[in-house]
Amino acid sequence: MQGPKAPKNPEKKRPYFYIMREKEIFSSRQEDGTGIQYIYESDGRLINSAQIAGNVTDKEELKLLETVEGFGKLVHSIGIFVETENPEEEIEFIFQIYGKNDLYGGGTNLKTKLKGDGMEYKILLSEYQWTEDDNIPGQIKFIFQTPEIMGKASVKLYLNDGYDAPEQIEDETVNINSEQYSQMVRSSLLSMGNTFRIQKAIQKAKSGKPVTLAYIGGSITQGAGATPIHTECYAYKSWKMFQKKFAIKENVKFIKAGVGGTPSELGMLRFERDVLRENEQPDIIVIEFAVNDEGDETKGDCYESLVRKALKLPWKPAVILLFSVFANDWNLQERLMPVGLRYDLPMVSIKDAVVPQFKNKEKQSITKNQFFYDMFHPSNLGHTIMADCLSYFFERCEETKGLRKNKFVTGIFDEETLERRLLETPVIGNSFESVHLIDKKDSYVGAKIDEGGFVHCDKELQCVEIDDSLMTVPEFPHNWMYNGDSPENAYFEMKISCKALLLIFKDSGETNVGKADVWVDTEYCLCADPHINNWLHCNAVILFNEKETKEHIVRIEIPKEEREKCFTILGFGYVK
Known part of the structure; x- marks a missing residue:
């Protein structure tokens, strides 16, 4: 008879910190x-995750998370916990390192198989050897055998000898029925503004007439951080709240037009196609670009142009300005508020709601770890708070019955005053108020195009979930693509009569995508480089913005050294 084998030595207890703690995940089909489920950790996200989820303040340790060398020096192992309704659910966890030359294909994948049973599974970094192309920590993937199921995940980084971690403090449950929570939501109402158009929409809903709520913005409006993205995002939740409170039947329609990584510079070009599609006439339009517009070349002209374009639609919709916030307490509401004040618009600030209570532990309703999914996007609970803030505004609108005398001009009613304001000089600018889109589908009689070698149509495009659907839709599918097969014909040329022109091109992290030189009237304008942003999305840049309309020749040419690579023109925006 053989006796029991000697037990293995117990594993040394190591300090650790979280980079994900009790986050909802969803297996998108x-x-x-x-x-x-993808969770991106590049561009400072991993550092921010360590700060928010893991309470890490040590600057040396945070610095080590920037590179693969530092990551390997700091991290001993990775602990992963996933809990799903079916504890036997099979899941593959991958922590992907991005490559220096081949962003997505050149780096090491740290991976393990696990189950949705809530148990801890570990990856030992000592079992991996870095490659020459390994560059930075890139992204986390949870790959499920079963699509469209929910789960909760936590990820810990266990540290090597010589490093320590702060105490990991568990968050208290958020009480949405507390007075502190209510006060936080009330603090979001930056300005009631002119509620006349909102009240008209509320009365339409109450009378059973069809009403449409539309939302346009960046990735937060798309629903990033919400799981599942189509029903847990703030736009869907606030639409449902509006319908429940004001509609007498299912008579409120929902339009969601959020696209990740895009500012109002692109939003104003998408507006007609994505919001006013199929002759839609939204009664209320929520505009959310307060965390996307840092890259706006015009510093607010594009934003105000979009706001004015919406306000001046013939059916006179209401416009609400929504100011979301990043995990570093930053947004652009100070730049964009003057636009709202000029036209006396309702303004709702998520920054004003949550940031003060983040800093006041005694009056705190929600922690940053609970509000944010990552450094840019809210969690499900964060999206709920955003929806509650909009809902609070709608409730206040209902309380202020009837026409409100305008505070600017005594005796003139609200609609007349707004129309007067629209006739005044813009506070920042309205250069692009009448901008229109050109692509292979939507042409312009004032433009003559020589496609050159840009005869193909790119199918590998940024795709987003629109409205209340999980199905993704490609952005700018009617494009011009050069695919490297005709180096002797590597140009695109357009003769166009206009006073302003924007180029929309595809950004990408793929190695087979190259640059293009842009010339206007034989003068060199810019180099369109898809790798500056280095991920798949749509990029709008201004080629010229002049006071008078005149004819221009725009030539986009692939440099000789790049002619075996691809480049995609998604479209143009022009102002006559």
Whole structure:
């Protein structure tokens, strides 16, 4: 008879900190029938995750998270916990390192198989050897065998000898029925503004007439951080709240037009196609670009142009300005508020709601770890708070019955005053108020195009979930693509009569995508480089903005050294 084997030495207890703690995940359906949840950790996200979820303040340790060398020096192992309704659910966890030359294909994948049973599974970094192309910590993937199921995940980084971690403090449950929570929501109402158009929409809903709520913005409006993205995002939740409170039947329609990584510079070009599609006439339009517009070349002209474009629609919709916030307490509401004040618009600030209570532990309703999914996007609970803030505004509108005398001009009613304001000089600018889109589908009689070698149509595009659907839709599918097969014909030329012109091109992290030189009237304008942002999305840049309309020749040419690579023109925006 053989006795029991000697037990292995117990594993040394190591300090650790979280980079994800009790975060909702959702297995978005893939073409092969599996499901996947991506969590991006590049561009400072991993550092921010360590600060918010792990309470890390040590500058040396945070610095080490920037590179693969530092990551390997700091981290001993990775601990992963996933809990799903079915504890036997099979999941593959991958921590992907991005490559220096091949962003997505050149780096190491740290991975393990696990189950949705809430148990801890570990990856030992000592079992991996870095490659020459390994560059930075890139993204986390949870790959499920079953699509469209929910789960909760936590990820810990266990540290090597010589490093320590702060105490990991568990968050208290958020009490949405507390007075502190209510006060936080009330603090979001930056300005009631002119509520006349809002009240008209509320009365339409109450009378059973069709009403449409539309939302346009960046990734937060798309629903990033919400799981599942289509029903847990703030736009969907606030629309449902509006319908429940004001509609007498299912008579409120929902339009969601959020696109990740895009500012109002692109939003004003998408507006007609994405919001006013199929002759839609929204009664209320929520505009959310307060955390996307840092890259706006015009520093607010594009934003005000979009706001004015919406306000001046013939059916006179209401416009609400929504100011979301990043985890570093930053947004651009100070730059954009003057636009709201000029036209006396309602303004709702998520920054004003949550940031003060983040800093006041005694009056805190929600922690940053609970509000944010990552450094840029709210969690499900964060999206709920955003929806509650909009709902609070709608409730206040209902309380102020009837026409409100305008505070600017005594005796003139609200609609007349707004129309007067629209006739005044813009506070920042309205250069692009009448901008229109050109692509292969939507042409312009004032433009003559020589496609050159840009005869193909790119199918690998940024795709987003619109309205209340999980189905993704490609952005700018009617494009011009050069695919490297005709180096002797590597140009696109357009003769156009206009006073302003924007180029929209595809950004990408793929190695087979190259640059293009842009010339206007034989003068060199700019280099369109898809790798500056280095991920798949749509990029709008201004080629010229002049006071008078005249004819221009725009030539986009692939440099000789790049002619075996691809480049995609998604479209143009022009002002006559």
